Amino acid sequence: MTLFFSSSALAAQNQERAEQELQQLKQVISQLQKRLAENRSQQSDTEKAIQAIDVKLSAVSKELRDTQSKITQNKNQLNKLQKQKTEKNILKEQQRKQLSSQLRSAYIAGQEEYIKLLLNQEDPAKISRMLQYYRYLNEARIRDIEALQKTLQELQQVEQQINSKTLELTELETKQKQQVEQQLSLKSQQTDALKQLKQEYQNQNTRLAQLRKDEQELQSIISSLQQTLEEFAPKQSLKGLAKHKNKLNWPVKGSVEHRFGSNKFENKVKWNGIVINASSGQSVQSIYNGQVVFADWLRGFGLMVIIDHGQGYLSLYGQNESLLKSTGDWVEAGEPVATVGRSGGSSEPGLYFEIRYKGKPQNPLSWIK
Template sequence: MRMIGRMDMAGLPSSVFDFFLKQNSMKLVIQSDMEVLEAQAKDLKELQSLEKELNQQVAAKIELETELKLQIRIKEKETLKKETILQEIRRKRRLSQATLESLKKSALDLDKKLSLLGKEILEPIDESSFALQKGRLSIPVKGRIESKFGTAGNKAHKSFTFKGGIDIKVERGEPVRSVFQGEVIFAQWLKGYGNLIIVNHGDHYYTLYAHVEEIFKKKGETVDTGEVIATAGDTGSIKGVCLYFEVRHHGKPVNPMKWLKKGA
């Protein structure tokens, strides 16, 4: 081994041939290293491309999951809303049925009350009159007639109910007047009718004024035609402020519209 100072000269070519041989070997090594580097660069590029594609797929999956969760929440809300509506319909149906049964019972109670009151009346008051007033009576209160006398169908329950009078929509406190002269035979609260006034007009004719607020007449007092006997209210009413008005003969309801003036 030859040394130049402290430098190892073993790696130096010993001849021109050896120089070119080592040069070619070096080129091959460099070329091989370049190919390895290019392959690694290609693999890295493919790996980065795969990583990007994977990230896109993950993002798409997350977006899809978010959308699915949103749709599920929407469906759950819709289902809950439908169930709530269905429960409300059922509740109203039960309430309506209970109200219907209560009104039927109240009507029967009123029939019994009138029957008892009729037995208490020993002498009829002036009979000159009421039977001749058909189609001539004024409406008992200023307002709008909302429901009329007769049989009405209930689609929800597939049933029919009979209404013995008319409902007149009014303003609270509106004066309620007796449609004809007579005697007050009932003036107090009755279930289903609230504050109720019944006036006997003789010959077994009666008029009824229900849901009134203030009552100005007592049982046994006489009233004149058009005299204010109460104020309109909503006692015992399920329809708000209104006056329920009936005309009865021998205890049975008759159509009030046939007794009121046309256009009432």
């Protein structure tokens, strides 16, 4: 009992500590978001429009994903119900035939044999056996009738469930159609806004200054997160990525468009990560288990997810169409955390992916297999 209560107390302490760490992390995120909001107030109208469209598109895309998942579940449930209905109908016919055969035999025999037994005054022992036999037959018919009634009731329930699921599926498909139309409209608005932004960036000095500002903002966020994470790092169970070099799976399937360290703009800004070409809506998966420490829109990087893997290792996933996780969520390796998009001003859909160790960018291609 002492061991049990000690274990319970330890579990409670760990739970309380984890909640305190999460609250501390959320306070830092809240401060970061306030700072980001101040920075966003200095954005151009086009940049503000892109952010608004990206955020709306994220919400619609996530809702569409949920709707599609529910449609798939409903179709699977309908298939199971239809199978049950077929099985119940087969059972019903079998029970009807069996009962019909019994009733037909009883009708043909009628009460003649029973009356004959009494009138002929046959052997009392034989009469007793025959009466018992008729009683058994009658009980069997009653059981068969009850079984048929139960089957008919179950069949009625299944048919009601089928009608309900069919109606629900119709409503979901209507909702899906509306969401697809809304998504297409937002993507069209996104394209128009990107064209406008491209015109505004024709001045190379303006573009260079903007890129450097975006990088500084991201670095500032990572530094703040890193400092906070280091405060409770000893309490974490996360072991980092050091033992998994060249062993991690790709966050998304696709070809590499931009490589780590290659020229990003005028040989004055380099890529701190890689850009992987992928189709809009593809699942972006966590490369390893960890905790989401940032999930928000960031200028120049769009909808961004940052995952802490412990021991100073972070993985970053940007340009997403929608975010599937929130700050504080724990994720496993291979778990979807976002969907591919072109948020943040990217002209083509794809994933911007980084790995950082103690705030410094690492070549992701040296880590993934």
